[in-house]
Amino acid sequence: MTSTLAERPGRAARERGPAPAASRPRRARRTPNGPYRLTAASGLGLGVALVWFSALALIPLVAVLVETSVGGWPAFVAAVTQPQTAAALTLTVTQALAVTAVNVVMGTLIAWVLVRDRFPGKRLLEVLIDIPFALPTIVAGLVLLALYGPSGPLGIDVANTRAAVFLAFLFVTLPFVVRSVQPVLAELDRDVEEAAASLGATRSTTFRRVILPALAPAITAGAALSFARAISEYGALVLLSGNLPMRTEVGSVRILSYLENGQPEQAAAVASMLLLVSLLVIATIQLLQRRVARRG
Amino acid sequence: MDSSPWVRRALRAVVVVYLVLLVGWPVSLVVRGAFADGLETFQRALTDPSVVFALQLTAAVAVQVVLINTVFGVGISMLVVRYDFPGKALLNALLDLPLSVSPIVVGLSLVLVYGKNGWFGGALEDSGFQVIFAPPGIVLATAFVCLPLVIREVVPVLTELGTDEELAATSLGASWFQTFRRITLPAIKWAVVYGVVLTLARALGEFGAVKVVSGNFEGRTQTSTLLVEQRYQDFEQGTAYAVAFLLASVSVACIVAVTFLRSDDAAGPRTRRTAPRTAAPTEADA
Numbered sequence: 001m002t003s004t005l006a007e008r009p010g011r012a013a014r015e016r017g018p019a020p021a022a023s024r025p026r027r028a029r030r031t032p033n034g035p036y037r038l039t040a041a042s043g044l045g046l047g048v049a050l051v052w053f054s055a056l057a058l059i060p061l062v063a064v065l066v067e068t069s070v071g072g073w074p075a076f077v078a079a080v081t082q083p084q085t086a087a088a089l090t091l092t093v094t095q096a097l098a099v100t101a102v103n104v105v106m107g108t109l110i111a112w113v114l115v116r117d118r119f120p121g122k123r124l125l126e127v128l129i130d131i132p133f134a135l136p137t138i139v140a141g142l143v144l145l146a147l148y149g150p151s152g153p154l155g156i157d158v159a160n161t162r163a164a165v166f167l168a169f170l171f172v173t174l175p176f177v178v179r180s181v182q183p184v185l186a187e188l189d190r191d192v193e194e195a196a197a198s199l200g201a202t203r204s205t206t207f208r209r210v211i212l213p214a215l216a217p218a219i220t221a222g223a224a225l226s227f228a229r230a231i232s233e234y235g236a237l238v239l240l241s242g243n244l245p246m247r248t249e250v251g252s253v254r255i256l257s258y259l260e261n262g263q264p265e266q267a268a269a270v271a272s273m274l275l276l277v278s279l280l281v282i283a284t285i286q287l288l289q290r291r292v293a294r295r296g
Numbered sequence: 297m298d299s300s301p302w303v304r305r306a307l308r309a310v311v312v313v314y315l316v317l318l319v320g321w322p323v324s325l326v327v328r329g330a331f332a333d334g335l336e337t338f339q340r341a342l343t344d345p346s347v348v349f350a351l352q353l354t355a356a357v358a359v360q361v362v363l364i365n366t367v368f369g370v371g372i373s374m375l376v377v378r379y380d381f382p383g384k385a386l387l388n389a390l391l392d393l394p395l396s397v398s399p400i401v402v403g404l405s406l407v408l409v410y411g412k413n414g415w416f417g418g419a420l421e422d423s424g425f426q427v428i429f430a431p432p433g434i435v436l437a438t439a440f441v442c443l444p445l446v447i448r449e450v451v452p453v454l455t456e457l458g459t460d461e462e463l464a465a466t467s468l469g470a471s472w473f474q475t476f477r478r479i480t481l482p483a484i485k486w487a488v489v490y491g492v493v494l495t496l497a498r499a500l501g502e503f504g505a506v507k508v509v510s511g512n513f514e515g516r517t518q519t520s521t522l523l524v525e526q527r528y529q530d531f532e533q534g535t536a537y538a539v540a541f542l543l544a545s546v547s548v549a550c551i552v553a554v555t556f557l558r559s560d561d562a563a564g565p566r567t568r569r570t571a572p573r574t575a576a577p578t579e580a581d582a
Contacts, residue, residue: 035380042379049372056440060405067408113311128319134551136501138521139540146325232398235503252400271401
């Protein structure tokens with residue numbers, strides 16, 4: 001599977017397999033009898049699996065692209081530059097970028113505290129970080145409304161504002177950076193940091209020149225995941241943001257309303273646009289990461 | 297990099313405050329909301345036929361999706377890890393795709409193919425099989441969204457396992473099925489369990505994709521998450537909170553179980569592996 005999707009905790013640990021496999025002596029596990037050629041039976045199995053995968057996912061996704069291309073380029077441009085749609089896409093992308101920036105800082109900080117600090121109740125914080133993964137998205141919206149809605153005890157009401165979109169994105173993307181940085185930070189060799197310090201590096205220099213370059217790939221992977229998740233989010237903000245046209249409506253809501261109004265071409269155009277933006281941002285983040293790694 | 301105790305405490309405080317404000321406090325409010333009138337809200341919710349239907353539908357869909365995705369996931373993982381065929385790298389990349397597609401786009405894509413005016417939908421409906429706005433569509437949408445979860449657990453373990461033991465079994469005369477049942481399955485057992493639990497949690501909570509394909513007909517295609525939305529908007533917050541609490545507690549229990557099982561997994565090899573590293577400098581000193 002691709003390395004960019006290191007979404008769940010302890011991927012490095014998991015790659016060594018669960019306890020029974022890992023407790024065996026760690027001899028070299030080369031597979032001398034590498035991947036086999038397909039036999040008749042396995043070929044049939046592959047055929048069945050591919051038919052199911054195509055029927056379930058591939059053909060439908062191709063259908064979105066085909067539906068987008070039906071009206072040609074002018075229709076696509078018209079659909080995504082329609083003022084209400086353009087406003088929704090702009091809002092989605094800007095809020096997703098802002099949330100990703102917050103996650104890069106806060107996620108790294110949370111991972112740092114969880115790995116390097118010891119205090120009672122740390123295990124509880126670990127559970128808190130997994131909650132956004134686990135909660136059904138509609139329940140996530142409900143949960144945020146309870147504190148930040150009209151009857152919240154803090155007196156802060158973000159319902160039906162742009163802040164609601166930001167907050168919903170922030171909630172659902174919380175685990176991504178934390179969970180991708182945490183295992184890397186735990187494996188990081190502290191000798192190198194001590195060496196840097198003994199050679200006269202200040203704390204900030206050590207962080208910038210030693211730790212940050214080592215963490216950069218993990219931070220990048222987490223940032224890409226949280227951006228992709230944010231721009232595709234729907235459930236968490238449906239109750240929270242009010243879906244006000246031109247103000248708090250996001251891309252996925254726009255797709256749904258086009259579909260419900262019997263305009264599947266426009267819906268497909270917005271969907272393709274979201275996929276495109278997602279790919280672009282992930283590619284950009286990866287480029288940036290390579291530059292940071294080189295400078296370090 | 298040893299930070300001073302003050303910096304350390306400040307960072308800890310920032311993290312704790314952030315997580316409590318973003319997750320801990322809001323979640324506790326919903327839990328309290330669900331139990332505001334004691335168990336009465338739950339009793340009232342659970343005697344409402346629409347609620348009971350929605351919970352049953354969600355459970356039925358989740359069970360079907362778990363079965364389908366486990367069989368498909370284990371099967372395709374074996375094929376991808378053990379066999380070579382043209383286009384394997386592409387298939388590998390595509391298998392992860394459902395995770396980065398918006399649930400709404402998943403729903404849209406299924407409607408475009410299986411809807412009344414879709415590519416196959418018309419023909420299927422003529423032969424009496426309705427997919428969209430019916431339970432099969434809900435199962436398809438949920439299976440799509442959860443597709444990579446089992447695969448991503450099983451593939452690394454299968455890769456690690458290698459083929460030595462399977463080859464030994466085969467050379468001793470075991471059939472393909474015996475080898476799978478006695479050698480492969482016990483080795484990937486925990487990976488499959490993790491995959492199933494993650495799939496279950498995700499399937500219970502799916503909302504966006506299901507909303508698009510189900511039509512949200514109360515008592516016919518309304519799943520629990522759709523019911524939560526509708527009841528909240530109808531100002532029946534008690535019912536919404538109660539059903540939300542039921543869904544959330546199952547999902548959170550699933551994820552917490554996986555996290556704890558997994559951290560026990562990781563503890564073993566990690567301590568063993570760091571031991572020689574700390575020993576190395578002393579040897580060098582001597």
